[in-house]
Every structure is written in C-alpha cells, then in structure tokens.
Amino acid sequence: MKNGLEDVIAAETQLSDVDGERGRLVIRGVSLDDLVPGETYEGVAASLLDGLMERPVTATTLRSLLGAARVDLYSHITRLDEGLLALPPVDAMRAMIARLGDGQDLDTALHLMAAPAVFLPAILRLQAGQRPVTPDESLSQSADILRMLTDRMPSAEQTAALDAYLVTISDHGLNASTFASRVVASTQAGLTSSVLAAIGALKGPLHGGAPGPVLDMLDAIGTEANAHAWLTDALDRGERLMGFGHRIYRVRDPRADALKNALSPLVRSGQVDRERMALAASVERAALAILKERKPDRPLDVNVEFYTALLLEALGFERQAFTGVFAIGRTVGWIAHAREQALNGRLIRPRSIYTGPLPKVA
CATH class of the missing domain: 1.10.580.10 (Citrate Synthase, domain 1)
Structure with missing residues (x-):
C-alpha cells in the first residue's frame, strides 16, 4: 500500500x-x-x-x-x-x-x-x-x-x-x-x-447474493417461446435482467464461459436437466439481442451470476x-x-x- x-x-x-x-x-x-x-x-x-x-x-x-x-x-x-x-x-x-x-x-x-x-x-x-x-x-x-x-x-x-x-x-x-x-x-x-x-x-x-434471482427469472419465463416477450416486458418496467452486465467488465465476463464450459460434461452425460439448459440458452440469446438493441452504447453481456446459478442448481444446491x-x-x-x-x-x-x-x- x-x-x-x-x-x-x-x-x-x-x-x-x-x-x-x-x-x-x-x-x-x-x-x-x-x-x-x-x-x-x-x-x-x-x-x-x-x-x-x-x-x-x-x-x-x-x-x-x-x-x-x-x-x-x-x-x-x-x-x-x-x-x-x-x-x-x-x-x-x-x-x-x-x-x-x-x-x-x-x-x-x-x-x-x-x-x-x-x-x-x-x-x-x-x-x-x-x-x-x-x-x-x-x-x-x-x-x-x-x-x-x-x-x-x-x-x-x-x-x-x-x-x-x-x-x-x-x-x-x-x-x-x-x-x-x-x-x-x-x-x-x-x-x-x-x-x-x-x-x-x-x-x-449487489455482491454474492445475486445468482439466486437468475433462477427466479428462468422460472418466471417458463418456456423458450416466452423468453423474448418476458425480457422485453421486464425492461419496459425498468427491471434489471439478472445475470447480465458487470460493474467492471466492458465485455463478456470470462468467468461466465468458464462455468458454461464446466456444465457441458454434465449435459453430455445426462446429469443435468437438458430442458433447463435449453431454456437458459434461449434466454441468453434473447437477452443479448434485446440489450444490444435497447442499449447500443452500453456493453452488457453475460456475467458470472448466470452460469453460477445453473451450475449450482445442477449440483443439487438450493438457491x-x-x-x-x-x-x-x-x-x-x-x-x-x-x-x-x-x-x-x-x-x-x-x-x-x-x-x-x-x-x-x-
């Protein structure tokens, strides 16, 4: 110091x-x-x-x-x-x-x-x-x-x-x-x-208590078909999309991809809910597209919370x-x-x- x-x-x-x-x-x-x-x-x-x-x-x-x-x-x-x-x-x-x-x-x-x-x-x-x-x-x-x-x-x-x-x-x-x-x-x-x-x-x-609401968001969306409309309505209400954006990272949080890759063997071996993972993938794609359109001058990408929630849920931890x-x-x-x-x-x-x-x- x-x-x-x-x-x-x-x-x-x-x-x-x-x-x-x-x-x-x-x-x-x-x-x-x-x-x-x-x-x-x-x-x-x-x-x-x-x-x-x-x-x-x-x-x-x-x-x-x-x-x-x-x-x-x-x-x-x-x-x-x-x-x-x-x-x-x-x-x-x-x-x-x-x-x-x-x-x-x-x-x-x-x-x-x-x-x-x-x-x-x-x-x-x-x-x-x-x-x-x-x-x-x-x-x-x-x-x-x-x-x-x-x-x-x-x-x-x-x-x-x-x-x-x-x-x-x-x-x-x-x-x-x-x-x-x-x-x-x-x-x-x-x-x-x-x-x-x-x-x-x-x-x-605002720190470690954030991953749980990612699962709340996925539960509320429910199906892949609902993703775009639900996310759009949430932004219209002024709500934050959980699992997206970071105080420091101006680009994609490197921890997000590390955890996404760590989930892959569980998906391949059938040890994780594949429908849940498909829903998460759809939500990620829809959210990134909407955020890019709504906030073109503000870089908002997936952060560590998104895949933390999915990984810990897959391992049997309650939110x-x-x-x-x-x-x-x-x-x-x-x-x-x-x-x-x-x-x-x-x-x-x-x-x-x-x-x-x-x-x-x-």
Missing part, C-alpha cells in the same frame, strides 16, 4: 488482476482460461497462499491438511441449535465460523477454508430434516462437499464442475468483500475477523445456499489478501469528504 491519497484508491497485490476492457481475469499470473478446466480447488488455493504463510504447502499437501481440518471441524455441528437453524444458511454458517480461533497461522487458515465446506452442507441437511454427513478426509474438498450435501459419492463430472466453480471464484481483485477483508487485516486483527467481515459484505444482493457456496470458494482469496495486507501493507484509513454544515464563525 502506498502513502497519502493513493491509500484510498489502490492496493498493490500479486494475487489477481481484473482487466475489464479485455475481459480477462489473471490469478497468480495465470489466465482463468488456462486454469479452468484442469486445476483443482487445492491447486489454486496453494497458489494463492504461496509465500504468505509460515510454511509452504503444495496442492497435494493441502488436500490432506484440508481433509483433516474438515474432520476436526465436524464436532462443531453439535452446536447448531434451533436458533441458528432458523436463520438463512449463510447467516448460520457465519455464526459457526465466528466460534473459531482468530489466528494468523496456517492452521487457522486451513480451518477457515474447511469451515464453510463442512458447516454449509450440515446446515442445509438439518434445515431439511436430514442428518448431517460426516466428512471423509481422503476426498478432495469438492468431492467431499457434494458427498456431505447429498449423502452419496458424486460423479467425476460433478466433482470437476464444482472444482471449476471454486477455482473460478477463488479471487477477483479488490471487490467489496475482499476490500472488507483487507481493511480488517490492516488493523492486525486475525484471519477469522477478516473472513467474517468479508462474509458480511458478500451476502448483500438460498448459493451465497454460502460462493463463500466456500472465495474464502481462500480473502485469506490470501488478508495475509498480503498484514505482511506488506499499512492501516487502511481512507479520508472522508465532509459535506455537512460548518460552525458559524464568531
């Missing part, structure tokens, strides 16, 4: 870069196009944490350490009382994470990375009247999440699809939740404090759980940014511009 006013507008980072003009996302020097498919959650997590913890970890080592952390955290499930289970899943998950220690070491980081992966499936199952499923430390993070959610072993295609999602959303520049994480870390508070602040920012509907799944993938990015800030930065103290009344001069 630099001195003076630059503290307010920029943070130096080696973690990720978002190029909105070119539609490019770089994570630790590698383009997202080269990370997905192929990279695992453990692989991208090891890359993001490289040089930031007290000892290095490889993807293989991280898989083993995360498995052990998931097993260790399962004992916390007994603390999920009726009050917590009455909350939305992300709020119950956040409350459980708040009970963890607030260190700066690798063990704290591992437990924070494993916590939402264990807590969210257990919360969802208990809220549905089902028994939670114990973790299997021999599995990868993605495979175990799906197994704990459904109580059955996921297919290779399902595991690869969730890996692709977790890799895709692992880090994305200085977004609202990551900035919140860095602000807290700049005070030298622990990693748990940083992650809790980030989850608080993530749950807002009220989407923000929590987002947190599973993004936690390692928050931790990496928090550590980078704590090691290399200074206290983040933006200047405010006072616009209120001034005292009268005597």
